[in-house]
Amino acid sequence: xxxxxxxxSSDDPKTLTPxxxxxxxxxxxxxxxxxxxxxxxxxxxxxxxxxxxxxxxxDPAKHCLNRISIRLGEPDPTSVLAASPAKALQADVPLNFVxxxxxxxxxxxxxxxxxxxxxxxxxxxxxxxxxxxxxxxRTVSIGSDIYFNQNNVIRTLQISxxxxxxxxxxxxxxxxxxxxxxxxxxxxxxxxxxxxxPVESGRSRNAASIxxxxxxxxxxxxxDKFSVFILFSDGAVYILCPVVPFGGVYRWDSxxxxxxxxxxxxxxxxxxxxxxxxxxxxSWLEATFPELAHEALEVGNLSAVKAQPYAxxxxxxxxxxxxxxxxxxxxxxxxxxxxxxxxxxxxxxxxSVSKDSILxxxxxxGQLQVDALADEIQPLxxxxxPPRLRVDSYDRIVGVAMICESIRQNSIVQLDQSxxxxxxxxxxxxxxxxxIVDLALPKTKESGSRILMFIDPLVxxxxxxxxxxxxxxxxxxxxxxxxxxSGKHEIMRTPSVHSVLNTCQGDSSTQSPLSGFIALSDSFGxxxxxxxxxxxxxxxxxxxxxxxxxxxxIDQGKKASNIEEPTExxxxxxxxxxxxxxxxxxxxxxxxxxxxxxxxxxxxxxxTLHQYIKLFNENYVEYAHKVCFELERHGPQLKKIIDDxxxxxxxxxxRLSKVEEKQGxxxxxxxxxxxxxxxLEERLHSLRxxxxxxxxxxxxxxxxxxxxxxxxxxxxxxxxxxxxEALNARLKRYTHSLRNxxxxxxxxxxxxxxxxxxxxxxxxxxxxxxxxxxxxxxxKVKMVESALKSRDSTDY
Numbered sequence: 159x160x161x162x163x164x165x166x167s168s169d170d171p172k173t174l175t176p177x178x179x180x181x182x183x184x185x186x187x188x189x190x191x192x193x194x195x196x197x198x199x200x201x202x203x204x205x206x207x208x209x210x211x212x213x214x215x216x217d218p219a220k221h222c223l224n225r226i227s228i229r230l231g232e233p234d235p236t237s238v239l240a241a242s243p244a245k246a247l248q249a250d251v252p253l254n255f256v257x258x259x260x261x262x263x264x265x266x267x268x269x270x271x272x273x274x275x276x277x278x279x280x281x282x283x284x285x286x287x288x289x290x291x292x293x294x295x296r297t298v299s300i301g302s303d304i305y306f307n308q309n310n311v312i313r314t315l316q317i318s319x320x321x322x323x324x325x326x327x328x329x330x331x332x333x334x335x336x337x338x339x340x341x342x343x344x345x346x347x348x349x350x351x352x353x354x355x356p357v358e359s360g361r362s363r364n365a366a367s368i369x370x371x372x373x374x375x376x377x378x379x380x381x382d383k384f385s386v387f388i389l390f391s392d393g394a395v396y397i398l399c400p401v402v403p404f405g406g407v408y409r410w411d412s413x414x415x416x417x418x419x420x421x422x423x424x425x426x427x428x429x430x431x432x433x434x435x436x437x438x439x440x441s442w443l444e445a446t447f448p449e450l451a452h453e454a455l456e457v458g459n460l461s462a463v464k465a466q467p468y469a470x471x472x473x474x475x476x477x478x479x480x481x482x483x484x485x486x487x488x489x490x491x492x493x494x495x496x497x498x499x500x501x502x503x504x505x506x507x508x509x510s511v512s513k514d515s516i517l518x519x520x521x522x523x524g525q526l527q528v529d530a531l532a533d534e535i536q537p538l539x540x541x542x543x544p545p546r547l548r549v550d551s552y553d554r555i556v557g558v559a560m561i562c563e564s565i566r567q568n569s570i571v572q573l574d575q576s577x578x579x580x581x582x583x584x585x586x587x588x589x590x591x592x593x594i595v596d597l598a599l600p601k602t603k604e605s606g607s608r609i610l611m612f613i614d615p616l617v618x619x620x621x622x623x624x625x626x627x628x629x630x631x632x633x634x635x636x637x638x639x640x641x642x643x644s645g646k647h648e649i650m651r652t653p654s655v656h657s658v659l660n661t662c663q664g665d666s667s668t669q670s671p672l673s674g675f676i677a678l679s680d681s682f683g684x685x686x687x688x689x690x691x692x693x694x695x696x697x698x699x700x701x702x703x704x705x706x707x708x709x710x711x712i713d714q715g716k717k718a719s720n721i722e723e724p725t726e727x728x729x730x731x732x733x734x735x736x737x738x739x740x741x742x743x744x745x746x747x748x749x750x751x752x753x754x755x756x757x758x759x760x761x762x763x764x765x766t767l768h769q770y771i772k773l774f775n776e777n778y779v780e781y782a783h784k785v786c787f788e789l790e791r792h793g794p795q796l797k798k799i800i801d802d803x804x805x806x807x808x809x810x811x812x813r814l815s816k817v818e819e820k821q822g823x824x825x826x827x828x829x830x831x832x833x834x835x836x837x838l839e840e841r842l843h844s845l846r847x848x849x850x851x852x853x854x855x856x857x858x859x860x861x862x863x864x865x866x867x868x869x870x871x872x873x874x875x876x877x878x879x880x881x882x883e884a885l886n887a888r889l890k891r892y893t894h895s896l897r898n899x900x901x902x903x904x905x906x907x908x909x910x911x912x913x914x915x916x917x918x919x920x921x922x923x924x925x926x927x928x929x930x931x932x933x934x935x936x937x938k939v940k941m942v943e944s945a946l947k948s949r950d951s952t953d954y
Contacts, residue, residue, distance in 0.1 A: 192696035201258035205674035208266035246292035326403035351559035377510030389506035396479035432582035473539035474560035520609035524599035533587035616679040
């Protein structure tokens with residue numbers, strides 16, 4: 159039974175469903191927003207769901223966000239209704255880039271608008287505008303000076319909301335830097351920066367090993383909640399732990415569990431390295447969550463705590479990895495092992511299911527590599543490598559930046575050897591290979607397939623894979639630690655793969671990828687998926703959930719009996735078994751010795767004859783009546799069977815006549831095939847005489863070298879192109895700065911020359927004036943001297 163509540167409409171994000179009488183409830187796939195249009199570029203995902211009753215859709219034609227209120231499972235449990243018309247949300251500042259992906263935060267208060275040329279966050283509350291008939295929402299730009307300035311070509315590879323904060327966004331960029339931004343303090347400046355150094359300088363064998371592709375935040379399992387998983391294009395997975403957003407909210411019981419584990423198993427260990435690593439973890443926990451250090455604090459009063467800004471002053475976080483696969487005794491254990499999948503790694507997904515941490519890597523060749531962590535994640539720092547801190551006027555940390563270097567691990571974990579019982583040694587957790595799923599995608603592009611992965615909100619064991627050909631469902635039936643903890647000793651079952659939605663038009667070469675995808679679920683155990691095609695058509699499908707993970711149990715005895723029963727029932731009974739068995743055997747009564755001498759007209763003879771006649775009537779006469787009745791009853795059925803046999807006989811004769819007619823054509827085609835075969839044999843003999851035919855097959859080393867060349871062609875060239883682009887951008891910035899400096903110097907030198915010329919002219923004018931003054935003074939002196947001489951002459 160389902161309930162619907164009428165709640166007044168408002169702009170509050172917490173309001174569920176509107177009750178305006180002008181609003182009509184229509185199926186989501188028939189909503190007027192989703193009309194058939196043509197689009198040239200296929201975006202990544204233009205749909206988002208807030209986890210309750212609202213779906214958001216970015217309209218690329220009108221450049222606005224649409225909020226659609228939905229009702230799950232009403233009135234039919236399999237349907238999804240949507241309110242029409244939808245609420246339009248428009249940015250207060252026009253967007254100067256094309257949006258190709260949207261993502262909503264944890265509490266549904268803000269949505270991320272990401273594109274290749276810009277990144278904005280729109281807050282889902284604002285003021286209504288009658289001019290544009292929409293709600294004007296405030297938007298802020300994220301990292302515009304770092305990623306989207308004119309003199310920089312740093313590309314954003316992956317953008318994601320942090321699962322334990324409503325205001326933090328993580329960004330992985332092409333310059334191998336992972337940044338964490340806080341919208342509440344400074345959206346333009348990163349709060350935390352981690353410069354990734356996966357290999358030591360000069361030790362990289364290929365460019366793909368230093369080119370990041372994707373990242374994913376960990377789930378709520380021990381230290382996974384403080385971890386960031388980073389994927390590189392060669393398929394290597396690294397871990398950053400611990401990474402905590404300043405002000406993130408975490409559950410108290412989960413923090414207390416890892417704090418107790420560090421004190422119990424780390425501090426009491428006899429290994430000095432374990433004690434050192436656990437001491438760093440304990441000091442970090444007590445500084446980040448001060449409630450753990452308060453002994454007098456009542457645990458029952460806390461449900462969640464907030465993380466405080468903190469970083470170790472003398473150590474930086476280590477880049478743990480690359481995570482190595484658990485090997486058998488006979489497998490190769492060198493570091494650079496050949497990849498088992500084709501192409502390059504394109505996307506990554508982390509999934510926490512009960513006690514298991516599942517890592518899924520998608521490759522451009524169409525394969526999904528499913529691994530599970532074989533051990534728990536533990537934090538690891540590199541000592542004597544201090545980070546760079548940014549503090550405010552009160553000496554509080556407001557930003558941190560550090561270089562995260564990878565520590566080489568020479569230990570190889572094998573299945574036939576017992577693991578090291580000493581905890582907190584700082585070893586990265588190994589990977590247990592569960593399966594490699596081949597999606598069998600057509601190879602139509604040189605760059606490979608675009609594969610996105612989503613987790614089912616109701617059944618975490620189910621993963622949705624979205625690619626150019628549609629949507630596939632992958633269900634994990636075997637989880638090592640979850641099965642062991644539940645006491646089940648199940649055999650390792652391979653994942654089941656089912657095609658949910660096929661978007662190929664006609665043949666498989668014409669593909670129409672999805673431009674939007676979300677997975678919906680309600681509290682009654684129902685699940686749906688919503689897909690948006692490139693032609694803006696909406697598709698809603700209900701997914702099976704109840705018997706998805708049930709084991710397959712087949713009873714062979716019942717199966718055999720079920721197979722035999724239809725055979726017996728299908729056989730029509732012409733004559734009953736009683737008639738086929740014949741009349742019943744007549745048991746004659748015992749005769750007396752004087753019966754033969756008795757007369758038929760006597761009383762004894764008549765009674766004996768009457769008894770014999772009665773027995774004959776009960777057995778043979780009744781049996782004859784039954785036979786007559788059965789023959790009369792089954793006469794039409796027998797006639798029908800005979801007619802059916804005659805019809806089948808006529809049909810067989812017609813088929814034989816057709817075969818005889820086609821026999822001549824078949825003989826001609828056979829002769830033509832024989833001639834063609836002889837011609838091909840002659841050509842084959844002539845080709846065998848050509849030079850170079852008898853070449854030896856490639857050796858193992860040559861095949862490995864050829865695979866390396868193919869890998870270089872598919873993966874390395876793109877990485878080198880991106881490196882060349884980055885170097886060109888740096889060169890442009892450097893030349894631009896040199897030109898600016900030269901122009902500035904020229905301008906300063908010009909100003910200096912102008913000043914010197916002005917001073918020279920002034921000096922010249924002053925000299926001329928001085929010369930005039932001197933000449934006047936000399937004339938005056940001469941006049942004075944002449945006057946004095948004349949005066950002296952008059953005196954004498």
